[in-house]
Amino acid sequence: MLHGIAENAGGVPSETLRSSRLLSFWRIFRTDVSGMLGLGVVCVLVMLALLAPLIAPYDPFLQSLTSTLLPPSAAHLAGTDELGRDVFSRLLYGARTTLLIVVSVSVLVAPIGLIIGVCAGYFGGWVDKVLMRIVDIFLALPSLVLALGFVAALGAGTENAVLAIALTAWPPIARLARAETLTIRNSDFIAAARMYGASSLRIILAHVVPLCMPSIIVRVTLSMAAVILTAAGLGFLGLGAQPPSAEWGTMISTGRKVMIDHWWVAAFPGVAILLTSLSFNLIGDALRDALDPRKG
Amino acid sequence: MSAIPSPHRDQRGQNFRDLASAAGGPVISIAVAFIGLLVIIFFMGRILPIDPVLLIVGDQADASTYQQVAREMGYDKPLIQQFFIYVGDALQGDFGRARLTGNLVWSDILQVFPATVELATTAIVIGALLGIPLGVAAAVNRGKALDHILRIVMLMGHSAPIFWLGLMGLIVFYAALHWVGGSGQISLYNMDIVPRVTGFITVDSLLAGETEIFWDAISHLILPASILGYSSTAFIGRMTRSFMLDQLTQEYVTAARVKGLSRRQVIWNHAFRNIRVQLLTVLALAYGGLLEGTVLIESVFAWPGLGQYFTNALLIGDMNAVMAATLVIGSIFLGLNLMSDILYKILDPRTR
Numbered sequence: 059m060l061h062g063i064a065e066n067a068g069g070v071p072s073e074t075l076r077s078s079r080l081l082s083f084w085r086i087f088r089t090d091v092s093g094m095l096g097l098g099v100v101c102v103l104v105m106l107a108l109l110a111p112l113i114a115p116y117d118p119f120l121q122s123l124t125s126t127l128l129p130p131s132a133a134h135l136a137g138t139d140e141l142g143r144d145v146f147s148r149l150l151y152g153a154r155t156t157l158l159i160v161v162s163v164s165v166l167v168a169p170i171g172l173i174i175g176v177c178a179g180y181f182g183g184w185v186d187k188v189l190m191r192i193v194d195i196f197l198a199l200p201s202l203v204l205a206l207g208f209v210a211a212l213g214a215g216t217e218n219a220v221l222a223i224a225l226t227a228w229p230p231i232a233r234l235a236r237a238e239t240l241t242i243r244n245s246d247f248i249a250a251a252r253m254y255g256a257s258s259l260r261i262i263l264a265h266v267v268p269l270c271m272p273s274i275i276v277r278v279t280l281s282m283a284a285v286i287l288t289a290a291g292l293g294f295l296g297l298g299a300q301p302p303s304a305e306w307g308t309m310i311s312t313g314r315k316v317m318i319d320h321w322w323v324a325a326f327p328g329v330a331i332l333l334t335s336l337s338f339n340l341i342g343d344a345l346r347d348a349l350d351p352r353k354g
Numbered sequence: 355m356s357a358i359p360s361p362h363r364d365q366r367g368q369n370f371r372d373l374a375s376a377a378g379g380p381v382i383s384i385a386v387a388f389i390g391l392l393v394i395i396f397f398m399g400r401i402l403p404i405d406p407v408l409l410i411v412g413d414q415a416d417a418s419t420y421q422q423v424a425r426e427m428g429y430d431k432p433l434i435q436q437f438f439i440y441v442g443d444a445l446q447g448d449f450g451r452a453r454l455t456g457n458l459v460w461s462d463i464l465q466v467f468p469a470t471v472e473l474a475t476t477a478i479v480i481g482a483l484l485g486i487p488l489g490v491a492a493a494v495n496r497g498k499a500l501d502h503i504l505r506i507v508m509l510m511g512h513s514a515p516i517f518w519l520g521l522m523g524l525i526v527f528y529a530a531l532h533w534v535g536g537s538g539q540i541s542l543y544n545m546d547i548v549p550r551v552t553g554f555i556t557v558d559s560l561l562a563g564e565t566e567i568f569w570d571a572i573s574h575l576i577l578p579a580s581i582l583g584y585s586s587t588a589f590i591g592r593m594t595r596s597f598m599l600d601q602l603t604q605e606y607v608t609a610a611r612v613k614g615l616s617r618r619q620v621i622w623n624h625a626f627r628n629i630r631v632q633l634l635t636v637l638a639l640a641y642g643g644l645l646e647g648t649v650l651i652e653s654v655f656a657w658p659g660l661g662q663y664f665t666n667a668l669l670i671g672d673m674n675a676v677m678a679a680t681l682v683i684g685s686i687f688l689g690l691n692l693m694s695d696i697l698y699k700i701l702d703p704r705t706r
Binding site for chain 1: 398509514515522529642650665669680691
């Protein structure tokens with residue numbers, strides 16, 4: 059329990075320790091070809107999403123009843139849908155929706171999981187028992203089904219989809235934060251801080267949380283692929299982003315009605331989802347290896 | 355199960371005690387989780403942004419009508435009491451009526467459940483038959499080309515949106531190639547011919563001696579089951595690979611090879627033998643994952659199972675049916691978790 063961290067007792071600020079840990083992650087991560095490939099794709103995707111208004115050849119919402127269901131061509135790279143909208147432009151805007159959902163869920167889930175996990179690990183005793191019991195309950199339940207149920211109750215829409223996904227995505231993060239806290243809690247520099255009279259709140263915020271951050275970031279990345287798939291599933295079932303907004307899952311669900319004769323309307327959004335979640339999975343795998351080089 | 359030979363009666367008592375002690379911990383934690391599930395679902399029914407009483411009486415109703423309906427629906431009672439009423443009803447299988455069908459939710463669920471079990475079971479068989487050998491092959495050829503190819507195949511399996519794979523499968527294998535039947539459990543002209551005995555259309559058609567309907571059912575079943583199976587192949591294969599790697603790096607494997615056993619013998623008779631228990635628990639968990647997959651895949655294939663019932667209820671916001679279906683799927687999930695925990699403890703003596 060004292061390894062590594064105990065050396066920090068001399069008063070090295072935890073900021074340095076954190077960045078050195080992140081750096082060593084990066085050094086191992088950099089050697090992983092598929093992980094770097096995934097990272098590359100995600101970077102490109104983020105760029106495309108940010109620059110969508112500049113790159114998109116057409117207005118994603120512009121309907122044109124004279125050019126409905128055109129097959130892919132030079133003018134329409136991914137064809138047009140049943141309302142004559144350019145599928146490629148909608149894909150670009152869909153990347154915005156998807157990334158927005160992923161970021162929103164992460165921003166909601168990471169602090170919640172972190173606070174619950176750190177409190178459970180730091181205070182121990184009945185706080186730990188109660189909080190971890192709640193985590194176990196959520197982990198034992200089917201997350202997609204719960205998310206669907208909550209969206210049905212809250213009403214369809216992007217915001218509610220984010221809330222519902224976040225509601226089922228925090229437990230693994232809490233569990234990890236707790237495990238990290240347990241190893242940090244008993245180290246000498248925490249004891250020293252306590253001896254100087256630092257309050258629990260201060261110790262948690264200034265010392266424990268920063269040290270938990272790298273693994274939390276990794277864990278959040280690992281869950282991003284699942285978040286994307288769940289969000290797409292909600293969109294497909296008509297519970298996520300509502301038409302006419304460009305969301306990949308929703309696009310598949312509308313393309314479904316015409317897919318037998320016009321495959322491209324449903325096919326390309328699916329490719330986009332697959333590519334994105336695959337990239338996040340590749341990054342996740344590489345991060346996992348960087349964390350634990352023993353496993354190949 | 356006890357290693358030391360002992361008189362029969364004692365041994366039986368010992369076995370029972372072993373079983374009880376193995377089951378004790380998991381049963382309690384699953385029971386707690388079940389209560390948690392009930393709480394979560396109860397709140398799911400109470401966070402409706404619209405007032406359910408208002409929904410029934412309409413906004414023209416006066417205060418006394420509103421009060422009366424609220425009383426009838428039990429909304430005037432304290433929340434905790436409402437919860438106990440809900441739990442009491444749920445445990446008796448009283449979930450109210452479904453808005454869509456007008457039937458009791460419970461009888462609806464019993465009606466659609468076999469179709470889901472049929473689909474998920476076929477899928478898990480496919481997943482296990484593919485995933486386990488592939489996982490072993492990947493572990494044995496660790497770091498070689500085969501390992502990398504299998505890794506990509508498996509990664510695709512849990513990166514692809516399953517509903518999209520279903521749609522693409524329909525385009526390719528149904529619309530273009532005509533290899534399989536389309537949506538639904540059987541073709542329209544074969545509907546309602548076979549008497550319902552077990553609810554599994556493949557079994558029922560065989561019982562009725564209708565081989566033609568049986569093959570029709572198989573041709574409808576094979577595509578959704580394969581796609582579901584592919585996603586669980588990814589999970590099962592991945593786990594098999596990592597379990598096998600743990601075994602293959604141990605010294606007894608080297609020792610067995612030195613002793614002169616063939617590679618194949620060492621892999622299957624020694625290493626694989628040791629991961630069977632872990633694999634059983636993985637299969638139980640994978641089955642739970644499949645039940646989630648069925649929600650999406652049933653919607654794609656118009657498969658008349660619990661998943662489609664659930665999504666139809668979701669779309670019209672029929673909370674009676676949504677809550678009941680969530681409870682059923684959640685309970686099965688917990689049951690599978692419990693089963694895998696107990697199996698693990700019984701079959702793996704080290705965990706005692």
